[in-house]
Amino acid sequence: MAHPGPFHHLLKPLPLDGQSTSSQYFDLPALGPAYHQLPFSIRVLLESAVRNCDNFQVLETDVSKILQWAENQSVPTGVEVPFRPARVILQDFTGVPAVVDFAAMRDAVQRLGGDPEQINPQCPSDLVIDHSVQVDFARSDNALSKNEELEFERNKERFTFLKWGAKAFKNMLIVPPGSGIVHQVNLEYLARVCFTDSDIVYPDSVVGTDSHTTMINGLGVVGWGVGGIEAEAVMLGQPISMVLPKVLGYKISGQMHSLVTSTDVVLTITKHLRQIGVVGKFVEFFGPGVASLSIADRATIANMCPEYGATIGYFPVDSQSIDYLRQTNRDEQKIKMIEGYLNAVGMMRNYSDASQDPTFSEIVELDLASVVPSLSGPKRPHDRVSVSDMKADFTTCLPAKIGFKGYGLPQDKLSTTVPFVMNGHEHVLKHGSVLIAAITSCTNTSNPSVMLGAGLMAKKAVEKGLTVAPYIKTSLSPGSGVVTYYLQESGVIPYLETLGFSIVGYGCMTCIGNSGPLDDSVADAVKKGDLVCCGVLSGNRNFEGRIHPDTRANYLASPPLVIAYAIAGKVDIDFETEPLGHDADNKPVFLRDIWPSREEIQAVEKKHVIPSMFEEVYSKITTGNERWNKLEAPEGKLYPWDEKSTYIKSPPFFDGMTKELPAPRKVEKAYPLLNLGDSVTTDHISPAGSIARTSPAARFLGSKGITPREFNSYGSRRGNDAIMARGTFANIRLVNKFIGHAAPKTLHIPSKEVMDVFDAAEEYKKAGQHLIILAGQDYGCGSSRDWAAKGPFLQGVRAVIAESYERIHRSNLVGMGIVPLQYTSGENAESLGLTGQEEYTIEIPSDLKPQQTLEVQVSTGKSFKVLARFDTELELTYYRNGGILNYMIRKMIQV
Structure with a gap:
């Protein structure tokens, strides 16, 4: 590979185990002493500018702007710089339009006399199909199979098109449905940390068409969410323009209490950073407390970056990151090369070494010892509530003025109860009743500590004779097959299933609103009493109306707390003084009686989360879904557009x-x-959300013989410009x-x-x-x-x-x-x-x-x-x- 750029003189051979290799790298420290004062995240931007400098897309002056970050980050009007990420990641809702555009570009190149096979992503591009599955079925042995069957029925046209794209395009991996959530698959399998396959080694970086792309920051990869046009530009080898960001240094010290989870930490950080205001900024974590956080813990914190408003929430690579690569079965030779490169360019972090701390725009601090068990809600992810305050907080919300923390209920309606009959048994709903309890979404399902914590707590709960009311829609949607593997190996699956948390699918489900229907008797009771009923989920978003129309209050919580509130059946409970239920001897069982300690969880995790699991699951990542394997897709480099399709259309x-x-x-x-x-x-x-029945898009679909029941959503029809233009x-x-x-x-x-x-x-x-x-x-x-x-x-x-x-x-x-x-x-x-x-x-x-x-x-x-x-x-x-x-x-x- 030729490298004629102006910084060619910085290229050096990369030594490995004291021996020179054929690989090279750009010696960034040779740029001068200013380099070592840069935040680690800015060093990644700088390396990209140096490597891609061609004095057209990326100028030498752009490199200087980034190197002089300390001065330029505070310029009031902002300093714009180009950035060429190393790769792109997409999910199916946002990725389908990109593949549609690429297919249409091939048609255009053919018409103009060129070779259509020239149209391919210029950088590695991965698309994970994870946003289409819904919780139509739950609390049954065959829920997973039935939900997946419906997913394929509803999305056959889209999936057929994507399967064609998987064959037709080079440099693009399409991960089939049922494999997991895009961000967890990214963390466990797709992320490189460094690119080591060419003659130049350089840091991994990514933009994705999903806001929670930031989850990968937990592994030391700079990445964030962008729109489809920006993503397509990067796929085609173009840089994106960005304002050189301020970088807030978030110093973490201390140790978590034994009963505190990483979810509690992230909800605390989310509220803290929202109060400070970090929109448009990079947040970079440092301090000795970071060393005590696992990569899964860091990924949990990085995932919620859009909720605290920053562009990224970055954890530079350290020895734990390298250990995680080994745990997830990455290639050993590449791991050694990654470690050698990061040490050579001063990007390997030792969080206990304060002399490595760079210059930041500002610094804030958190002592992990101050974190307490928490939830967030009822309408926003940054409205943290301590578990100990939950009962009082919810009770206060009911009569409070309508807003983010209020429902405006009159005093005479606060005690409303509605009896109803479901499957021959009578139940009663009231304000605060839990209707949906879901262990779901990328935030927590990547984290073995909270997933195994939920499993261990389910075991203790079942052994104490505790149950979950049958009208509560409980579900477990693991972020990848690895999660199912270690839950099975640790023996907790039967206990989760006994409480109703059977596996319902692999994908972004309840958190995105794919929660499916509630039983009619439940929905009718909610409407009859105008009740403020609740969803409790381990996701990252709980905006009003997002989770389900019948759960007006929704709380984000760790997986163990999801189970706790499901057993309680209500959110207005004081766990310290009120029991979850009673055992066989009619003795009260409190949450503290079944809550596993961090030490218990870590012992199980160490035994059961092992490299062979990752090897087995990801060795069949593109072929493990039989429905996908049987799906017949067109052959050829050009897509045969179906004029009748209301999902996929040539733009x-x-x-x-x-x-x-x-x-x-x-x-x-x-x-x-x-x-x-x-x-x-x-x-x-x-266009977003449901298609209103009186809208131009609805009239168009009606003219094609599509009934309102079959409208689906704008998101599912993003591959049809006729629908999207009307929306x-x-x-x-x-x-x-x-x-x-x-x-x-x-x-x-x-x-x-x-x-x-x-x-x-x-x-x-x-x-x-x-x-x-x-x-x-x-x-x-x-x-x-x-x-x-x-x-x-x-x-x-x-x-x-x-x-x-x-x-x-x-x-x-x-x-x-x-x-x-x-x-x-x-x-x-x-x-x-x-x-x-x-x-x-x-x-x-x-x-x-x-x-x-x-x-x-x-x-x-x-x-x-x-x-x-x-x-x-x-x-x-x-x-x-x-x-x-x-x-x-x-x-x-x-x-």
Whole structure:
């Protein structure tokens, strides 16, 4: 491999066991003394810039900016730098559109006379199918099989397409359903820590199309979640642009109490960091207390990074990380090379050595001894509640004003009880009754200490004669087959099953809202009494309405606490003074009587979590699901699109594309499709959740003979642009100034008619009318969603004029060929006297420069200046090509 870059002189042979090897590495410490003051996470960004520096995508000045992080991280306007992650990880909801785009790109290359097989990910890209399985069946021996059967029935078209992609694309691994949660599979199998397969050794880094990609930070891999367009760009070998972040140093000291779990630690940290405010920052953990945390503990903390708001929650690699690679059966030769490389470049951490501590933007501290057993809720993951305060806290929430900690119940409704009959037996529900108890989600199911803790507690509970009420929907969805393996080997599975925690599936289930239905008698009782009933889950998100519509209060908890509250049947219990139940001799059984100590758990873990388990489970990762194996997928390098499919469709992004650059897209006499205010999020823009029966998407599906029962969700139909375009701006909470209240509607200006946004866009399209969007501050804030840019593009939007943009959404607009324009400082639609019902013409010169000022002509005769928010020459290159994917197609056919 040739390395002509400007930092070629830093390449050195990597010694291994005192012997030189054919592998090389970039000697980063040779850059000077500033290197050793950098946070370890920033060193990873620096290495990527050095290795990929070509003075086009990555400039020498970019390397200098990162090396001078201490000065640049505090620049008020922010310093932008490029970053090329080493790989990409996707899950099926967010990954299907990427594979659809790649398939469509192959068609375009074929039409233009090129070789379609050139279209492949340029860096390793892994897709784990884990978001489609639901808890339709629970508390039965065959729940796993029946849930998986339904999963395949509902998603056959999507799975067939993905199976084609698994064969058709090189450099892409597609992990079948039933294998586990994407982040746990990443941690246990996919993560490299360092890439050692080429002639250059370098740190592993990753971006993923799921916000909890950060879980891999626990193993010392820098990674975070991005939108689909950004992920596709990285897959195609392009860098992403990011603001050089501040890095908060989180110092951990002390030791956990014997009865405290890693879940309690992460809920404590989540609340702490939310209070401090770390949005847009890196958090890097250090201090002697980190050494006492296992890799699984660290991964639990890193997983919740989106909940405390940081970009990453990073634990640099130490000797425990290396031991974990051995425990999970990684190749020994590669492990030695990883260790040698990290020592050579000063990235191997000794948490007990304070002399290694780098410079941080600020430092906060946590003494592990101060952590107590905790939950979070009832509506947000950072609202931590001590277990000892739980009863009082929930009781206070009921009459409190409606909000994150209140339900606004009148005093005369606080004691409501509703009797109901299920399977011939009468039960009673009240406020605080537990309806869902789920050991689920990537946060905890990767962690043997809490999973085995739950199993050991289940054993003690069963031996004491404790049970779980039959109306409570209990479930266990392990994050990988390894979890099932060690639960079986340790002998706790039968006890979990006795309490109702049978294995229901492998995937992101209850935590994402795939909790399935409750029994009709239970749902009817909840509605009859207008009850605030509860879900308790070991996941990472509990936003209102997310888990299940009938559980208005939802609490995040460790797996052992999930079982405890399931046995109790209610959340308003004081475990210190109230027993969980009674044993055969009618003696009270308290939680303390069955709670396993950390020492008990560690002894079982040491005996039963062994490398051979990982070897056996992951040796058949792509072939272990018989339903997947039997699924027949098309052959060939081009996908045979089914015109009748309402799930998978060839997108029109490349229709009419030529080898030559297109003529500059004018914005002439454009009407605003929408006139929006501040803080319009990507959730307002991008299709998400259920498909409303009165929406344009519902009418489209109805025209195809699809009944409402078969609508599924926008997430499941992300591979069909016809659905997604109709779902863009279809959020019922969208506030459009043309309407004056929240509704997915807009004003069709020529006719003065109010209509659904998509319908208005279609009317404009028929008339050949250009469209723009007017917006306020922070346009596109929130999660990065590719369809928040793809949807407006398909609706005909050519430009957005906003006061300011969320960074990722602005780059996504550029990636789709939409012009992001920004009012000059202090100006906005109101100050300029714009109603939004005018026509707008924007001259975009062919020799446009980054951040050039342009003039907007308004049909009223007035004009105003805007800043063209193309921030780099590379972004302008994308725009001139009509978008990043179009640019890559032309680049491929020129090779």
